[in-house]
Amino acid sequence: MNFGFLKIAAAIPEIEVADCRHNTAEMEKLLREACQRGVSVIAFPELSVTGYTCGDLFGQPVLLAEAEKTFGELMERTADCPAVAVAGLPVAVDGRLYNAAAVFCRGKLLGIVPKTYLPNYNEYYEVRWFASGDELKTDTVTLCGQTVPVSSKLLFRSGEVCLGIELCEDLWVPVPPSSLQAVHGANVLVNLSASNEMVGKHDYLRDLVRQQSARTVSAYLYASAGCGESTTDVVFAGNGLIAENGVLLEEAERFVPGSRLVCCDIDIERLAALRRKTNTFAYAGPSPAFRSVAFDLPAYGRSYPLLRHYNPTPFVPSDxxxxxxxxxxxxxxxxxxxxxxxxxxxxxxxxxxxxxxxxxxxxxxxxxxxxxxxxxxxxxxxxxxxxxxxxxxxxxxxxxxxxxxxxxxxxxxxxxxxxxxxxxxxxxxxxxxxxxxxxxxxxxxxxxxxxxxxxxxxxxxxxxxxxxxxxxxxxxxxxxxxxxxxxxxxxxxxxxxxxxxxxxxxxxxxxxxxxxxxxxxxxxxxxxxxxxxxxxxxxxxxxxxxxxxxxxxxxxxxxxxxxxxxxxxxxxxxxxxxxxxxxxxxxxxxxxxxxxxxxxxxxxxxxxxxxxxxxxxxxxxxxxxxxxxxxxxxxxxxxxxxxxx
Structure with missing residues (x-):
């Protein structure tokens, strides 16, 4: 890292619903671009390998097999990429299907985090296809030939950096999983999402991301589905948001066709200083135990420009x-x-x-x-x-x-x-x-x-x-x-x-x-x-x-x-x-x-x-x-x- 700065990115690939090969090819392009720009952590949207709007196709073994196969090939092809990536895909465990985030780096699968809270109201029907991560009966899964931890209570650590992962609806509930993740050390919270657009919803979402980053004294990386998702009933605009301790540092322009990457530098040292200073931060009462998975951050050095704005008059608001x-x-x-x-x-x-x-x-x-x-x-x-x-x-x-x-x-x-x-x-x-x-x-x-x-x-x-x-x-x-x-x-x-x-x-x-x-x-x-x-x-x-x-x-x-x-x-x-x-x-x-x-x-x-x-x-x-x-x-x-x- 460079003075505690960590470059992270929200990737928004242009997908084709149920075309896993096309989707993983777009994801590979964005992952390689991110590494060329010095990114250490990159997040893709929820169910980005298949597309979020596959509906009852999630019940088709053909789609599930293709998702696993092409995701495995994506890991193999990007084994030379040093960034740690988080991608969304359906994962079968003990006869049940989970809407999951897969964490991988340099061709190695590190762990699987399933979604905890499944929306089943209005336009959402996730309970029809998926089970909640709280219903898991095992703590490991074999995917793409690699046996790794699977749990909604996983943290991914590399030195001072600790990743916590949640998926879309998890953020919208009264006590998001990321709150407990932060109490247990997570300082970079990653959200894989497929949140559709409605009038007024975007402002609420931005406030939600900002407030969660402030409440948890963390960086919050949010990547949501964009172009290519089905527009049968709803529209997805491709939200990419990066916030740190209540400040929205970077965001993607919405309703833009094509694959996009939103990058920014977060300050891990600043977050650590704030947490040390706030003596009430780590108190949350009894909570479930978390498991940690180790990974290595890329050593880019200082050769990449700092993607972060500093107000020269920090006591005076800029707007x-x-x-x-x-x-x-x-x-x-x-x-x-x-x-x-x-x-x-x-x-x-x-x-x-x-x-x-x-x-x-x-x-x-x-x-x-x-x-x-x-x-x-x-x-x-x-x-x-x-x-x-x-x-x-x-x-x-x-x-x-x-x-x-x-x-x-x-x-x-x-x-x-x-x-x-x-x-x-x-x-x-x-x-x-x-x-x-x-x-x-x-x-x-x-x-x-x-x-x-x-x-x-x-x-x-x-x-x-x-x-x-x-x-x-x-x-x-x-x-x-x-x-x-x-x-x-x-x-x-x-x-x-x-x-x-x-x-x-x-x-x-x-x-x-x-x-x-x-x-x-x-x-x-x-x-x-x-x-x-x-x-x-x-x-x-x-x-x-x-x-x-x-x-x-x-x-x-x-x-x-x-x-x-x-x-x-x-x-x-x-x-x-x-x-x-x-x-x-x-x-x-x-x-x-x-x-x-x-x-x-x-x-x-x-x-x-x-x-x-x-x-x-x-x-x-x-x-x-x-x-x-x-x-x-x-x-x-x-x-x-x-x-x-």
């Missing part, structure tokens, strides 16, 4: 409808959290430092909506602007204009005189531009906010975001501190998007222009004096790196425990030519160094609402010693070769 729903939900969570804290503490005011930047803007918008929902006047929100040595006209004007447009109480306190006095008190030279110079300003601002909150019977609403917490890009006991941090679980890439969404969907004409200009303003703490043109001289991303890279690293590092070499690999895949390999490596090392070194700030972070699957609260999702060593991670990151393709 417009998803973005709108996500933003609305996040905004509601922030406002609900702040409202509860205000009611509980009896705070009369909310005090927020407004810089004209993204984070404080979002915090102010949350406060305004919260006060509106609580029926409190906006004038009880104290928006405090505190110009310092690096404040520019642009950010100052945006801060003042936004507060006026929102109708909050405006307080302005210039911190320069107080800071100069403080510098003199501690003996800091006038031309010193060290971290002390910067942090003193942040702490002076925080002191003003805290004291104003005390004086007005209120609470300081924090503005720091998740990206800053991850990198420690905050002044300890300065902007790092508040009484409730509404942005603490929102990364910088999402903050920008949220403010843009609010501007487009919630802001009035007086507020929108200020929000749009704030979005376009470079990110900066404005702690160093402006340049000769009066523009921002201190740009955060020049110092700590691009936030979109850091947010990408943070998401995959926290959510799935992705190691540095794999982080580098998937970042290159996600960002393409946007960043040179050397640049990605450079900022990855910075991310790791800062993430470990700055844990002490997160250990003392204020309360704030969790809004997504990644959070750094020391009381919830992330508990790490402040002095944990980063040596292992740094060593792996620094050893990355940037000259490899």
């Amino acid at each position: 417009d409808d998803g973005k709108h729903r996500r933003c609305e939900e996040i905004f509601d969570i922030q406002c609900t959290g702040l409202a509860r804290r205000i009611r509980h503490t009896g705070a009369r005011t909310a005090v927020i430092g407004i810089s004209g930047g993204l984070d404080s803007t979002l915090a102010l918008l949350v406060a305004v909506r919260t006060f509106d929902l609580l029926g409190l006047p906006r004038k009880r929100i104290l928006g405090v602007t505190m110009p310092g040595f690096g404040t520019t006209d642009r950010t100052y004007d945006n801060a003042m204009g936004l507060m006026r447009a929102l109708g909050v109480e405006i307080r302005e306190t210039d911190i320069r005189a107080a800071c100069l006095q403080h510098f003199a008190d501690i003996g800091l030279e006038a031309d010193d531009r060290s971290v002390t110079y910067e942090n003193a300003q942040a702490r002076e601002r925080t002191q003003i906010l805290m004291d104003l909150a005390n004086r007005s019977g209120g609470m300081v609403v924090g503005t720091g975001d998740l990206s800053e917490l991850a990198l420690g890009w905050a002044t300890y006991n300065g902007d790092h501190m508040s009484m409730y941090g509404v942005n603490c679980s929102i990364p910088k890439t999402l903050v920008r998007h949220l403010v843009g969404w609010i501007a487009a969907t919630h802001a009035d004409e007086a507020t929108r222009p200020w929000l749009l200009d704030i979005i376009d303003t470079p990110i900066s703490p404005e702690l160093l004096p402006a340049d000769e043109r009066g523009d921002i001289a201190q740009r955060t991303e020049d110092l700590v790196g691009p936030y979109e890279l850091h947010d990408f690293f943070l998401y995959h590092f926290m959510r799935f425990g992705v190691p540095p070499d794999k982080l580098f690999f998937i970042a290159r895949h996600a960002f393409g030519e946007r960043y040179a390999p050397e640049t990605i490596k450079k900022w990855l090392v910075v991310f790791l160094r800062r993430f470990f070194a700055q844990q002490f700030k997160r250990s003392a972070m204020p309360d704030g609402p969790k809004v997504g699957s990644v959070s750094l609260s020391p009381r919830g999702d992330w508990r790490m010693p402040s002095d944990a060593s980063a040596a292992l991670w740094i060593a792996q990151a620094e050893a990355i070769r940037t000259d490899e393709p």
Whole structure:
């Protein structure tokens, strides 16, 4: 495998009903194509050797004999193909016929898994021809001259990969066999299906596959019958679906003639990390024992391209409808959290430092909506602007204009005189531009906010975001501190998007222009004096790196425990030519160094609402010693070769 990636495929052959020789020839073509593309696991539809719609022909010994013969020939002809394949055919065992999945690889039959749940309603009549796998009285069968295990309780293992197999209707019942298979270790669930099309059914099927992959924390490979099946009463469209942990990674275009192959890479390491993290995953109460069959995965190496999309902004949904729903939900969570804290503490005011930047803007918008929902006047929100040595006209004007447009109480306190006095008190030279110079300003601002909150019977609403917490890009006991941090679980890439969404969907004409200009303003703490043109001289991303890279690293590092070499690999895949390999490596090392070194700030972070699957609260999702060593991670990151393709 390549960083835990496994290439799998749903094969949809164009069949002829009851023409086993034609069908196995099409299956051979697809199997060979799959191996040429580096596929390790390939699934064919239910009863693909004969066709699903043979009806009472399943009772004909001629068809059953031909199915076994041609399937055996298929295995012989593909003995040079390294992929493990799962094909559907009728299999007779002890005088009864089973709708079965046959697992084979390199000419060797590995095992037979019969269908458990046989539909016998509406257009389905499977009980007329087949028996359920639960009715088996033996645990072996001889097929094509090979004696192998036969059971609905079989798992197929190769290292970290474990295949569980079910057939069509098995997925549609209240407790699918794949649920128990997953509890017993299956992480790649394969479904051989022959599900016909009806209006609205496809959407339900897609949700079913996605949800089962999520519930079982697995990859789900679904291959369904297509062209060539009988259209006497129903139509089959050729569904090929590949899902992983609730996300549909790839799907076939339906109603397309000809044989097709749908390929995608799944991430076995990611699934293993999620299962380890979810401590309730393996508990399912008493369940039947499973038998394991060993097989060898092909060793393709890294010569095949990664067939998988990685969103370069994983915290931001890629589709417009998803973005709108996500933003609305996040905004509601922030406002609900702040409202509860205000009611509980009896705070009369909310005090927020407004810089004209993204984070404080979002915090102010949350406060305004919260006060509106609580029926409190906006004038009880104290928006405090505190110009310092690096404040520019642009950010100052945006801060003042936004507060006026929102109708909050405006307080302005210039911190320069107080800071100069403080510098003199501690003996800091006038031309010193060290971290002390910067942090003193942040702490002076925080002191003003805290004291104003005390004086007005209120609470300081924090503005720091998740990206800053991850990198420690905050002044300890300065902007790092508040009484409730509404942005603490929102990364910088999402903050920008949220403010843009609010501007487009919630802001009035007086507020929108200020929000749009704030979005376009470079990110900066404005702690160093402006340049000769009066523009921002201190740009955060020049110092700590691009936030979109850091947010990408943070998401995959926290959510799935992705190691540095794999982080580098998937970042290159996600960002393409946007960043040179050397640049990605450079900022990855910075991310790791800062993430470990700055844990002490997160250990003392204020309360704030969790809004997504990644959070750094020391009381919830992330508990790490402040002095944990980063040596292992740094060593792996620094050893990355940037000259490899």
